[in-house]
Amino acid sequence: MKRLTQLFLAAACSVAFSLPAADAKKSPGYDDTPVIPGQTWKVHDSKRPHPPIVKPDVSPTLGAKPPAGAVVLFDGTDLSKWKSAKGDAPWKVESGYMEVNGKGQVTTKQSFGSMKVHLEFASPKEVKGESQGRGNSGVFLMGMYEVQVLDSYENVTYADGQCASLYGQWPPDKNVCLPPGEWQTYDITFEAPKFADGKLVEPGYVTVVHNGVKVHDRRKLNGPSGHRNVVAYKAHADKLPISLQDHGNPVRFRNFWVEELK
Ligand code: MG
Secondary structure: OHHHHHHHHHHHHHOHHHOOHHHHOOOOOEOOOOEOOOOOOEOOEOOOOOOOEOOOOOOOOOOOOOOOOOEEEEOOOOOOOEEOOOOEOOOEEEOOEEEOOOOOOEEEOOOEOOEEEEEEEEOOOOOOOOHHHOOOEEEEEOOOEEEEEOOOOOOOOOHHHOOOOEOOOEOOOOEOOOOOOOOEEEEEEEEOOEEEOOEEEEOOEEEEEEOOEEEEEEEEOOOOOOOOOOOOOOOOOOOEOOEEOOOOOOOEEEEEEEEEOO
């Protein structure tokens, strides 16, 4: 029944543009933002249709063991591979997971370029807030290209900001979110952008498999993620740390590793 409500909400949201102006305002998002380069939609466009809701099978990578050669960033015991702006990573660690606790983002000590990333996350079991205020965190590849983490189970927000979106650029092809408190998987393949002489020569590409379902297939990044704006590429190092966002919601992470790609 709840799922039906979500379907209805998603459908209602996607046709909001045909509603009277007063009702259209209720759809989360914006209409005063720039158009996303190469697309017809604006950044966080309130009229952008939402992807279909699909119930996934159990993810084949849930609880998977890190392959040989992988850099294990979190094995459930400590945050020794992470730091904060001030020093040690201050997030809570218990029962095999790390949890956002309002003390700021955490960043890997090691830098990475192109890579495969596996991680598992869970939205807070206690449902609080709505739209971007519910279960918000994010995986910032190279500290600037965000794969959104959000509780998008029965929670409508703008399409390019829902869970598994490439924030502000691309909604996922499907909404395969599990209910709050359940462990979900991300298997991300990231091709880092390439620069030469301070100029972009090859953009970044991201493939995201969420709960075993491919929701982005080598999607081209326009540049770093931005809120309500378009951010142009700026030349940066070949390798940079990964950051996890503290958006004030107690999102959990576990089983986090990286396989470096050439
Ligand atoms: Mg986020």
